[in-house]
Amino acid sequence: MATEEVWSPVELGRHLMQVRERSGIKQAELAKRVALSPTVLSRIESGDRPVTLEEVGDILAQLATPEASDLAKALGRSWRVLPRPPLDHPDQDLLWKAEQVARELVTLRDQPDTPHAFERRLSEYIDELGRGAAMLLKREHQVAFIGSIGVGKSTAICKMTGLEVPKEDGAMTPVLEVGGGGITVCEVHLRTGPQFGLIVEPKGDDELRQDVLDLADSILKGAQSPDEDGPSGQESQGISKEVARALRNMAGLAVQRPKGLDGKRTTVDPAKQLAQQFPTQREFVVEVLSRMDLHRRDKRDVWYDSASGKSPKAWLRDTFAAINNGRSPEFTLPRRIEVVVPEKLLQVADLTVRFIDTKGIDRNAAREDIECHFDDSHTLAVLCSPFNNAPAAETRLLLERAKDAGIRTMDVNAALLVLPRPMEALAMKDDATSAPVESAQEGYELKGEQIALALEPLGLQTLGVAFYNANEDPAASAQEFLLERLTRARASFRARINDATAGAWALLSNHGEERIHAVLRDAGESLHTWATLNATVPPVHAHVQESLMAQIQVAYASTVRAAVRREGEWPQLSYSHHIGYGARRLAVMALEKAVDEFAGHCKILAATPRYAEAADLLTQAERVLTSSYEELLRKVQLMGQTVFKDALKADPLFWQACMDEWGQGPGYKSRVAAHNRQWFGNEARRKLEEDLQALVAREWTRVLANVTALLEPNA
Structure with missing residues (x-):
């Protein structure tokens, strides 16, 4: 032992x-x-x-x-090479097989007379086994629910996890606060823990002050400002209604609707009354902040106590609502609320699963807090869509952007959950006969066919799709769907280790035969030729700012202003996120075709009888190029985010020019967009983009070098 x-x-x-x-x-x-x-x-x-x-x-x-x-x-x-798995890990035997082959690889690699190309192949297999083991050893997964405001995410989550409490009439209501949309003030995480409780990650003082500035604008100027670009000024306020509601409650400025002597309700807005006393923005903000008593709002968690006289879930519902609405005097405005319950949210063995209820999409679907989930192998991005227009426009946009960003694992890490309302499925009709369906299940099947056709242009017609009517369908159906998707993700981790283990054993078994060396050199010559022919990164006629510029046109004018006030860093519109995405998209446009061609070239060679004994080399070369390419994309995205973010922060005149456009009449977004085009068109910014292109070229050279280092030289 x-x-x-x-x-x-x-x-x-x-x-x-x-x-x-x-x-x-x-x-x-x-x-x-x-x-x-x-x-x-x-x-x-x-x-x-x-x-x-x-x-x-x-x-x-x-x-x-x-x-x-x-x-x-x-x-x-x-365990000498791979990390020791916990004693209860279900894949002990698989990981042990990987450990055994990894030991053989290390022993052979460390011999002084091992040829360089062979050493590189050994090292790549060792690294690949290590990466695969790390993925399998991590048993913490996330299920992120993504969808537009009011689609029913929170209700569906609570229904499928049993987080409900009875109302006075006996009907069940969710623990999370729900309504017609725009209810939850921030992202909500749900996880299993020792007892019922809530953990709050608060907003910082600067973030809170910016939110109060947005509230001040909406109060002092009114919701229908002539600066807004929508029809008849009917655009959203710069501050979301759920954040505005919480801030008002924290400051004791909630709108009152008392009944008059005639029985009719009147609206009294203490915030507007306060604005008459403090008519300038600075005075109003200072007064609101002082009324919040922020120095007393220093609590970060709260746990169920039976002395409350409530059941645990009823307490959880009431406490969550108080914090979410800013009515708890001990908590400040949250950036994230974590709901802890002493029971499994998903009935799956050997895994820890956290549910994430993302903030609802309000026009801007391309948000950093949403798109980050698509590139995480341990997160299942569940795109929630209404039934009648499934897949919703937001869903299609997010899937298209993920494809454009070069993310290749959406068949495993993404899924579509359609949330029908009562009777919607039964209203479906057969296209051929116009006959109405006879059951909700038949309606689901017809809609599923329509969804597959809609996703076919994206190559995602096989994307996992499920239907869940939270009012009528059993919770087990949604649970089974999520469990199947997580099981699929775990199976993909096992497949990676199995493939690497099999390839490594083949390498170890055959490395001493000269006849096989000759085949390897011949196959390697073909791969060398391909790498030489594709060494240059082709030019791309696009720019890093295109995603940002498109989102500025789509966003509310007041959303653009809120982002400008924060020097481009706001969850609803993040400059650095869109520039990073734009940089990554440029790299995909330049290189994805070559990556796909290389994979095809390797498969053709492997299927050719004369190269049969080089199949493991060709498969390894394909995997090395693909993983190196994915690393290139992430590095380019990070450089785009960092370099341009620093440049933007270093240019206060740009932000001031954008700020000054507010209040100049209709067309605010167009004027801000013009300032942005001028900023990105400046010679200094063009130089940044050239530096980014140079990084892509250097990294592509490194990617090809990683592949050619595996190949035996021709003697």
């Missing part, structure tokens, strides 16, 4: 207890069999007493179950 210090007493004791309990043997009976006192065995199982390897062996031998045998086998393994 492995050395004793590898295993923590707590981890080992916990697993010994689990194995014993599942064997059906009582603690006292086992203690007699292994000649330990019940007290000592109890302390071993609780982790209070270290256990020797001899004692572990005796205990497991007495239990004599397959699970005890598996635990003994796991304890007997010594």
